[in-house]
Amino acid sequence: MTSADVARVAGVSRATVSYVLNDTPHQTISAATRTRVLDAAAGLGYAPSAAARALRTGRSDVVLCLLPDWPIGPEIGTLLGNLSTELARSGLTFVAHPGSRADRPITDLWKAITPAAVLAFTDFSAAEVGAMRAAGVALVVGLLGRELEIPQQHVGRLQAGHLTAAGHTALGYAYPDDERVRIFAEPRLRGARSGFPDLSVRVVPLNPEAAAVAVRQWREEGVTGVCAYNDEVAMAVLAGMRREGLDAPGDLAVIGVDDIPAARLAVPALTTVTTDQAVVAAHLAETVVAEIYDRTLPARELTEVVRVVRRESA
Amino acid sequence: MTSADVARVAGVSRATVSYVLNDTPHQTISAATRTRVLDAAAGLGYAPSAAARALRTGRSDVVLCLLPDWPIGPEIGTLLGNLSTELARSGLTFVAHPGSRADRPITDLWKAITPAAVLAFTDFSAAEVGAMRAAGVALVVGLLGRELEIPQQHVGRLQAGHLTAAGHTALGYAYPDDERVRIFAEPRLRGARSGFPDLSVRVVPLNPEAAAVAVRQWREEGVTGVCAYNDEVAMAVLAGMRREGLDAPGDLAVIGVDDIPAARLAVPALTTVTTDQAVVAAHLAETVVAEIYDRTLPARELTEVVRVVRRESA
């Protein structure tokens, strides 16, 4: 099933087939032959060979996303799913590559895929970006340095805002223990700080004993509300409090991020900040598509996509 | 950077380069030229064009995994990461495609990637399998129908075993509310039943009120221990118990599956069953590699990879 078959059935040349199938600009094709080609293609169930096209154009229609090496939660999972759906609408195929960059030099990766775009959460080095662009990759982007930075900051701002609105005047920030999520944690912390500069930041590991230590220290400082990096850290704070015989929100108010399923199951049910991943995905997709097809896009800030889910802990 | 460049630098023909780089059988190359070629390739940083190779051979070295449309947790995430690492070791590139099949007919997908193998959690229809195989995909496999079936069953068996070993004689099973995870839930339930046929199965939604209802009913039946589909469902049971003023494990023992981070943070800390994803991934990778390269493999059952993490709830 090649384009030659379609050409034969439609009674035109292969070039003509290529033109109508690709909507090649500056090539006007008569409506008659156009439909003839389209019908033939549909009738034969023709699908172009991605390999041949990639070889010829030096670029496939695959968008490759490099996943971070820390375990991704359902939030990111949802984001990727939505992104995939959005990109499919534009004929782009979204795939994600898990596993750290250490296993496989990223050059191997994009040489194996020849993607139209490469996305990643962490930033690329200048050398990496250069190499990819030189190889024909249209778009190379570190999500967190750009697209996701603003909403992440806003998450932190919302947390602090919720707490101060509830009358808290001394706040703590529960920072994650895992070095690998720094890139997510930093903008969130920045956001919280922008609304409340005097945050008392403490690292809170994901176990009750260690969390209890942090809780004790916050209490000594007079802190009455804490913003947690995410729901898991928030649950650790809750567990630490329980060990100290403290109750949320009375003794210490706690607010998380993500609204993972376990959040509503926590004791007390966790107040948290959730992100509308569908909107974020749509925006991301728009950016990617525009870049690949060399269109420009009106700048727009993603700030309406996060909101507080009020439950019991704050 | 083409194979011609390598040939020129090494002072041999392109065919020779191809031979040594692919370890072509029935072609003996002198060790001298072999190293000369290898050195030249390394020196130039040569990487073969995946597109050209795919066009020529009709198959890329990409292993495509179709993700289910329900949100994947950190467990599956870890599995995929490990699988990626293992496959990379054999020169295979692992990518995952999120998003439901509804968005994008899977034919589009493998035509865009020409993968060496396609993996999925759910099963493929006979027609789909046929089309893929005809298109040159070496391996098409529904993970849960085959490779993952046994360990999943063993998970259920372990849960029931742990509870009966602790002296419980009337057990319940907390089945997930989400239709989409049936394919995971069924083998786990089967496993639990195989060890304890009289299980009282109840659907437990992920909210405390609904869970409380199930808890009440189990209590009325005299159930003293419940196996939950996963940690989230287990936490729902715990939340339901709390609403009823009940304590685990005294009033009702609860055991989950997955050992998500929140499990150790639950109140009481959740006893659960964990899977050694590294071993599972290694086994899966072995299977895939063997199939792609047409080797056969000794059958081996994955049964030693799950174990109970004993905490407080059971």
Place this chain on the structure above:
DNA sequence: CTGTTAGCGCATTCAG
């Protein structure tokens, strides 16, 4: 407006 042609980079015969 449509057809002809020339490679993209590679693996693979077939001769040497």
Place this chain on the structure above:
DNA sequence: CTGAATGCGCTAACAG
């Protein structure tokens, strides 16, 4: 053991 030649399916110049 190595070199030259062929074509995978497609797109982009270039002719007509």
